[in-house]
Amino acid sequence: MIEIKQLTKLYKTKHQQVQAVDDISLNINKGEIFGVVGYSGAGKSTFIRLINRLEEPTSGTIKINDKDITTMAQSKLRKERQKFGMIFQHFNLLWSRTIYDNIAFPLEIAGVPKNKRKEKVLELINLVGLSGREKAYPSQLSGGQKQRVGIARALANDPDVLLCDEATSALDPETTDDILDLLVSINKKLGLTIILITHEMHVIQKICHRVAVMEKGKVVETGNVLEVFVKPQSKTTKRFVQQLNPLEQQQEAIQSFINSRDDSEVIKLHFIGNSTRRALISEISKKYDVDINILQGSISPTQEGAYGTLFFEINGQKDVIHDAIKYIQASGVEVEVLKHVE
Amino acid sequence: MLNDLFPNVKMDDMWEATRETFYMISISVIGTIIFGVLLGLLLFLTAQGNLWQNRWINGFVATIVNVFRAIPFIILILLLFPFTDFLIGTIRGWEAALPALIIGAAPFYARLVEIALKEVDKGVIEAAKAMGATGRTIIFKVLLPESMPALISGITVTAIALIGYIAIAGLIGAGGLGDLAYMQGFQRRDFDVVFACTIFIVVIVFIFQFIGDILSKTIDKR
Ligand SMILES: Nc1ncnc2c1ncn2[C@@H]1O[C@H](COP(=O)(O)OP(=O)(O)OP(=O)(O)O)[C@@H](O)[C@H]1O
Numbered sequence: 001m002i003e004i005k006q007l008t009k010l011y012k013t014k015h016q017q018v019q020a021v022d023d024i025s026l027n028i029n030k031g032e033i034f035g036v037v038g039y040s041g042a043g044k045s046t047f048i049r050l051i052n053r054l055e056e057p058t059s060g061t062i063k064i065n066d067k068d069i070t071t072m073a074q075s076k077l078r079k080e081r082q083k084f085g086m087i088f089q090h091f092n093l094l095w096s097r098t099i100y101d102n103i104a105f106p107l108e109i110a111g112v113p114k115n116k117r118k119e120k121v122l123e124l125i126n127l128v129g130l131s132g133r134e135k136a137y138p139s140q141l142s143g144g145q146k147q148r149v150g151i152a153r154a155l156a157n158d159p160d161v162l163l164c165d166e167a168t169s170a171l172d173p174e175t176t177d178d179i180l181d182l183l184v185s186i187n188k189k190l191g192l193t194i195i196l197i198t199h200e201m202h203v204i205q206k207i208c209h210r211v212a213v214m215e216k217g218k219v220v221e222t223g224n225v226l227e228v229f230v231k232p233q234s235k236t237t238k239r240f241v242q243q244l245n246p247l248e249q250q251q252e253a254i255q256s257f258i259n260s261r262d263d264s265e266v267i268k269l270h271f272i273g274n275s276t277r278r279a280l281i282s283e284i285s286k287k288y289d290v291d292i293n294i295l296q297g298s299i300s301p302t303q304e305g306a307y308g309t310l311f312f313e314i315n316g317q318k319d320v321i322h323d324a325i326k327y328i329q330a331s332g333v334e335v336e337v338l339k340h341v342e
Numbered sequence: 343m344l345n346d347l348f349p350n351v352k353m354d355d356m357w358e359a360t361r362e363t364f365y366m367i368s369i370s371v372i373g374t375i376i377f378g379v380l381l382g383l384l385l386f387l388t389a390q391g392n393l394w395q396n397r398w399i400n401g402f403v404a405t406i407v408n409v410f411r412a413i414p415f416i417i418l419i420l421l422l423f424p425f426t427d428f429l430i431g432t433i434r435g436w437e438a439a440l441p442a443l444i445i446g447a448a449p450f451y452a453r454l455v456e457i458a459l460k461e462v463d464k465g466v467i468e469a470a471k472a473m474g475a476t477g478r479t480i481i482f483k484v485l486l487p488e489s490m491p492a493l494i495s496g497i498t499v500t501a502i503a504l505i506g507y508i509a510i511a512g513l514i515g516a517g518g519l520g521d522l523a524y525m526q527g528f529q530r531r532d533f534d535v536v537f538a539c540t541i542f543i544v545v546i547v548f549i550f551q552f553i554g555d556i557l558s559k560t561i562d563k564r
């Protein structure tokens with residue numbers, strides 16, 4: 001639905017040039033939640049602002065439903081922008097307007113007559129759970145409530161795409177979760193395509209279907225959230241994934257269990273999707289003559305299913321252990337036997 | 343009692359002068375708002391990185407504003423005599439003071455308007471652009487409403503400066519309280535008249551400050 005080809009943005013200042021976005025090509029499908037993650041200065045904001053041409057690209061094309069945004073005349077572009085809702089880290093509400101009037105603003109811009117506006121605004125206020133607050137001013141709301149107004153405002157003209165630039169970065173963890181839940185429910189209810197920029201991996205984990213990892217203006221990795229999480233390729237991605245998984249940082253603790261004996265192994269399992277639901281460990285301990293000592297485990301839900309890791313120590317005869325590992329592999333779960341590193 | 347304290351003050355003259363002063367304030371404030379907001383918007387919008395970015399227009403407007411702000415008011419009145427004569431048909435009376443008052447105050451207010459507009463959150467302007475707003479919508483529905491408290495406190499300051507200008511204009515026959523204080527008070531050595539005029543002017547300043555503060559406070563929802 002959105003086709004981005006060789007998109008580049010070069011900022012020229014007196015003293016230097018910054019390649020903020022460097023040759024990005026991506027396709028974003030209708031109805032998906034697409035995440036872009038990267039460290040500060042990676043070019044994420046520049047990238048998302050290029051999509052609705054708040055920033056003029058240096059080169060490259062952006063097509064939405066086969067319409068080329070990049071060559072569009074200004075007056076046409078203004079109309080086209082109504083198909084993109086946008087929400088911001090700092091909400092960017094008009095403090096001089098009430099909640100009601102803030103949400104009505106994009107409708108005024110689109111030229112919707114007053115009586116039709118009312119119906120739409122009330123419906124949106126209801127959708128984001130702010131009924132009764134329509135006469136309040138933004139300054140009277142909490143951060144989470146302000147972002148709800150931002151979301152309602154972004155949805156006013158029934159957009160096809162919602163662009164979110166660090167929409168939860170100014171919120172506390174609990175409020176972040178509420179706003180993310182709201183985004184997911186909107187995505188499902190309205191079939192809206194969402195492009196979401198963040199530097200927090202758990203936001204990606206919680207709501208995105210696919211993810212692109214950005215570094216120095218380039219996309220260094222892209223794929224399904226589960227795949228990227230379980231098998232991160234680039235160094236940056238690995239660091240992001242580690243942020244999420246506290247176990248990865250506690251590997252030291254596991255080391256003391258690893259030895260070179262044949263009758264004892266430390267095993268790391270990666271569960272993906274439905275395999276997280278299987279009682280694999282109890283199956284093995286019933287089926288094989290081994291003792292299992294669970295060391296650590298974690299499970300993380302994503303939009304595409306859960307994924308988890310489990311560390312355990314398995315004791316028994318060498319060939320029985322071998323068979324048990326074979327059995328686990330056959331069940332589709334990825335197995336890693338941790339070796340003692342000198 | 344009042345007659346003992348102010349033996350030479352004639353209340354009829356005082357009210358007449360106050361009325362003239364009020365006319366001058368009202369009309370010059372309205373004129374200053376119109377020209378000041380226009381110039382301020384032009385200064386803001388043509389600046390680097392803004393909606394109508396244009397180095398030449400920006401430089402031109404900034405120069406005009408700076409030059410007129412640099413001219414002391416009493417000299418501005420003298421300089422504008424031919425222009426006033428042409429425009430109003432006379433150089434005497436309170437109407438004749440208006441061109442100088444507006445030309446003196448508008449550049450001052452334009453700078454305050456520019457500062458007020460600069461304070462408007464860039465993110466809000468960006469949000470409006472992202473909604474597909476035209477330049478006109480951004481000016482009238484974002485920039486001006488969002489800077490309204492600062493625009494109002496700016497015009498309060500300017501109005502008070504104008505009251506000072508009006509008193510000066512009185513010295514060369516523009517009517518109003520300044521004129522009364524000079525002609526009937528100072529010239530005839532009737533200092534009670536000067537004193538009475540001063541009290542009236544101070545009260546007028548307080549009234550304007552009070553109205554300005556209340557307006558800017560009630561409108562500010564931040
Ligand atoms: N208007 C501009 N002029 C010059 N350079 C710019 C401009 N805007 C952004 N840049 C540069 O482009 C690079 C990418 O900036 P961008 O804001 O897109 O990063 P980001 O990934 O959104 O970072 P953050 O997480 O901090 O918001 C930075 O090096 C920044 O300095």
Ligand SMILES: [Mg+2]
Nearest residue numbers: 044045046166
């Ligand atoms: Mg950013």
